[in-house]
Amino acid sequence: MTSRERVLAVFNGKPYDKIPVINPTSLATVESMRHTKAFFPHAHTDSHAMAALAGAGRDLLGFDSVMPYFSIHLEAAALGCEVDWGKLDRMPQILKAPLLEPDDFVMPVNFFDRKPIKALLQAIKALRKKYGSEVAIIGKVVGPWTLAFHLHGTANLILETNMEPYKVHQILGMLMQTSIEFAHAQFEAGADIITWADHATADLISAKMYEEFLLPVHQQCNRALQKAGPVIFHTCGLVTDRLELFSQAGFEAFHLESRNDVKAAICIADGRMLMTGNINNPRILLNGTAADVYKAVNRAVEGGIQLLSPECALPCWVPNRNLLEIVHAARTQQNK
Amino acid sequence: MEQIFGTYFQRLVGKVDRSSLRSIQIVSRDGKILAKDTANSGDIPSDIIYKVIQDLNCTDLHQLIYNHSGEYTVVATPIVIDLQVIAMILIEAINLKHCEQIITIIRTSLESYIEYHNTQEEAFTEVSREEAIVKELLAVSSYDLGKQSLSYKLLKSLKAFGFDLFLLRSVILVKLEKKTNSYFNINLDLGYESSVEAFKDRGVQIIKANKYLNNQDIVAFADSDHIVIVKSFLDVGNIGKLYYALDNICESMISDLEAAKIFTYHIAYGGIYSTFQDVRRSYVEAENTIHLGSVFQENPGIHSVDKGIFEHVGYYLPSIVQHKVIQSVLDKLKKADGSIDLELLSVAEAFVDQCMNLMHTANQLHLHRNTVYLKIDKFKNKTGLNPEKSFQDAFIIKMTAVSVKIGAFSQGKVN
Numbered sequence: 001m002t003s004r005e006r007v008l009a010v011f012n013g014k015p016y017d018k019i020p021v022i023n024p025t026s027l028a029t030v031e032s033m034r035h036t037k038a039f040f041p042h043a044h045t046d047s048h049a050m051a052a053l054a055g056a057g058r059d060l061l062g063f064d065s066v067m068p069y070f071s072i073h074l075e076a077a078a079l080g081c082e083v084d085w086g087k088l089d090r091m092p093q094i095l096k097a098p099l100l101e102p103d104d105f106v107m108p109v110n111f112f113d114r115k116p117i118k119a120l121l122q123a124i125k126a127l128r129k130k131y132g133s134e135v136a137i138i139g140k141v142v143g144p145w146t147l148a149f150h151l152h153g154t155a156n157l158i159l160e161t162n163m164e165p166y167k168v169h170q171i172l173g174m175l176m177q178t179s180i181e182f183a184h185a186q187f188e189a190g191a192d193i194i195t196w197a198d199h200a201t202a203d204l205i206s207a208k209m210y211e212e213f214l215l216p217v218h219q220q221c222n223r224a225l226q227k228a229g230p231v232i233f234h235t236c237g238l239v240t241d242r243l244e245l246f247s248q249a250g251f252e253a254f255h256l257e258s259r260n261d262v263k264a265a266i267c268i269a270d271g272r273m274l275m276t277g278n279i280n281n282p283r284i285l286l287n288g289t290a291a292d293v294y295k296a297v298n299r300a301v302e303g304g305i306q307l308l309s310p311e312c313a314l315p316c317w318v319p320n321r322n323l324l325e326i327v328h329a330a331r332t333q334q335n336k
Numbered sequence: 337m338e339q340i341f342g343t344y345f346q347r348l349v350g351k352v353d354r355s356s357l358r359s360i361q362i363v364s365r366d367g368k369i370l371a372k373d374t375a376n377s378g379d380i381p382s383d384i385i386y387k388v389i390q391d392l393n394c395t396d397l398h399q400l401i402y403n404h405s406g407e408y409t410v411v412a413t414p415i416v417i418d419l420q421v422i423a424m425i426l427i428e429a430i431n432l433k434h435c436e437q438i439i440t441i442i443r444t445s446l447e448s449y450i451e452y453h454n455t456q457e458e459a460f461t462e463v464s465r466e467e468a469i470v471k472e473l474l475a476v477s478s479y480d481l482g483k484q485s486l487s488y489k490l491l492k493s494l495k496a497f498g499f500d501l502f503l504l505r506s507v508i509l510v511k512l513e514k515k516t517n518s519y520f521n522i523n524l525d526l527g528y529e530s531s532v533e534a535f536k537d538r539g540v541q542i543i544k545a546n547k548y549l550n551n552q553d554i555v556a557f558a559d560s561d562h563i564v565i566v567k568s569f570l571d572v573g574n575i576g577k578l579y580y581a582l583d584n585i586c587e588s589m590i591s592d593l594e595a596a597k598i599f600t601y602h603i604a605y606g607g608i609y610s611t612f613q614d615v616r617r618s619y620v621e622a623e624n625t626i627h628l629g630s631v632f633q634e635n636p637g638i639h640s641v642d643k644g645i646f647e648h649v650g651y652y653l654p655s656i657v658q659h660k661v662i663q664s665v666l667d668k669l670k671k672a673d674g675s676i677d678l679e680l681l682s683v684a685e686a687f688v689d690q691c692m693n694l695m696h697t698a699n700q701l702h703l704h705r706n707t708v709y710l711k712i713d714k715f716k717n718k719t720g721l722n723p724e725k726s727f728q729d730a731f732i733i734k735m736t737a738v739s740v741k742i743g744a745f746s747q748g749k750v751n
């Protein structure tokens with residue numbers, strides 16, 4: 001079985017040989033950057049560097065997927081945010097949000113020609129060309145909620161869920177088009193799967209707020225992408241109280257942080273979403289030993305995780321040997 | 337305990353100079369052996385253990401106890417946590433001087449390890465973690481508002497639970513009325529105590545489930561009749577807006593409570609501050625607003641500053657204004673019997689409330705226009721205050737009236 005077949009078999013409910021190891025979010029490490037000579041911050045927005053650094057996930061680490069979108073800032077940059085692209089080992093951040101109001105927003109006609117957007121699409125094409133049908137290619141879009149944080153300001157948006165809820169509905173309704181269209185474009189460019197990064201985290205909003213503001217939007221997005229390919233939903237943090245709602249949204253999989261119990265998550269999802277992730281980044285992958293990684297993989301597999309992956313975007317100083325150890329541990333698992 | 341007297345203890349005794357002693361043991365206060373250094377199989381005779389425990393002097397907890405009755409001299413010392421003897425260390429000594437040092441080192445290490453371990457466990461007690469945190473937050477700086485720092489344990493708990501220390505926070509207080517209420521548990525006809533229990537469990541659950549609360553917010557039962565909510569906010573650069581958001585949150589909590597048929601409550605919030613140290617300050621302000629609310633608002637429900645601006649200003653009036661200005665007006669309103677002419681004051685207050693319109697004041701008080709005129713004139717003569725000529729005088733009249741109401745209320749004279 002090729003890596004791609006293995007990954008897609010899980011999504012299609014078909015038999016597969018070994019549990020796949022994927023990366024719905026960034027797998028970029030300083031070590032991989034040195035090997036590929038594709039360094040942050042350049043590799044956030046340059047298509048060649050993006051493809052090269054993403055390729056390290058396959059060529060150096062043996063993962064079953066490659067993923068060239070390392071930050072969550074490409075759309076924001078294309079839509080007018082001032083972005084600090086960070087350093088070798090520091091992820092980008094928004095310097096200045098345009099504080100967009102609902103009435104101001106029009107999806108630019110040349111959105112797909114804007115530099116960061118074009119770069120990602122080209123990187124996906126290049127990866128498809130390089131790997132053919134060997135490896136699963138994962139694309140990524142920022143969902144309307146996180147995009148609204150970037151364009152309208154997180155604090156503003158959260159306050160408006162209280163003070164001006166209609167405005168939040170309006171903003172999400174408009175921004176979701178960007179996410180849908182960008183996802184379509186990535187599928188067309190050759191992505192097999194899309195990660196949908198939308199931070200409906202428990203530290204910012206309650207499950208009820210997710211239900212009120214985002215669930216209908218996510219359902220609409222998933223309907224629009226139903227035929228295009230599978231979507232993995234990524235939200236950091238504790239999600240037990242909202243996983244039932246996430247399961248109703250129509251995503252094919254959920255990217256789970258290690259703070260959550262896999263068994264409980266799988267029980268709640270009840271076959272509606274696959275579970276991936278759950279390998280702890282700071283404690284296990286950054287600071288742990290090979291034995292720790294092995295144990296974490298076993299625990300996740302025993303818990304019933306269907307696709308192994310680090311829980312979230314990797315800290316850049318994670319040693320590659322620990323990532324190799326995930327793959328190694330996965331390959332020694334019993335056949336399913 | 338297993339891990340302390342197991343692995344940690346073994347690691348500790350592994351570092352000890354073996355040539356000065358024959359064996360090390362840890363025994364409980366009833367003489368049960370909890371741990372012994374595995375290098376030696378011989379146990380210390382139980383009669384010596386009991387003798388040593390008997391010799392334990394509870395007034396000097398860091399003593400060394402000696403027993404010379406056996407083959408080896410036994411030196412012992414208690415392990416003390418929170419002034420409680422939790423176990424004893426016994427060493428069969430070869431070189432007594434060395435053993436005195438060794439036993440002291442082992443005791444200190446074990447005590448600090450156990451203390452660390454305990455705070456770790458306390459910090460992670462899941463069941464009542466929010467209740468414990470709120471209790472600690474409200475105990476902070478009760479005598480020195482805002483100037484005391486948080487305890488290490490509290491900071492540790494807050495961090496361990498992932499609370500962001502740099503969010504803005506305000507306390508919302510939900511208070512249950514301390515009386516049996518016909519609305520409450522009407523079918524079960526339960527007394528107050530049971531209704532408090534019901535309120536405690538259901539009220540906290542209902543409020544926790546409020547849609548405006550997230551994982552950064554803390555909800556807990558504070559004492560017999562308060563639910564405390566520490567509500568967090570991101571900084572939008574305009575604190576004023578956040579207070580209006582608080583109004584919405586309180587309203588939504590009330591409708592949640594009503595939907596659950598819990599009707600007896602007062603709800604209010606305190607100021608929004610940027611540190612956990614100020615949670616208590618916010619709590620006190622919320623409490624004051626509820627207290628003042630009973631002066632300016634008859635029904636239970638949301639008590640809010642803007643419904644009782646004068647009462648709040650009156651309550652927080654600088655004491656110099658209180659004593660120098662307000663008190664002197666009250667002195668001038670004293671009748672022959674020494675009591676204050678409250679009726680005259682209330683007419684003057686109504687006059688100010690009605691923007692110095694005689695007709696409206698008369699209507700409000702159900703008095704004849706001329707009567708009001710005469711009373712206002714009398715008030716002016718007695719106090720020298722003329723609200724028609726001076727806004728400051730009008731303000732002083734209002735503050736005097738409010739101060740009397742607030743003061744009288746707290747002494748239980750007016751209801």
Ligand SMILES: [Zn+2]
Pocket residue numbers: 234235236237311312313
């Ligand atoms: Zn994440």
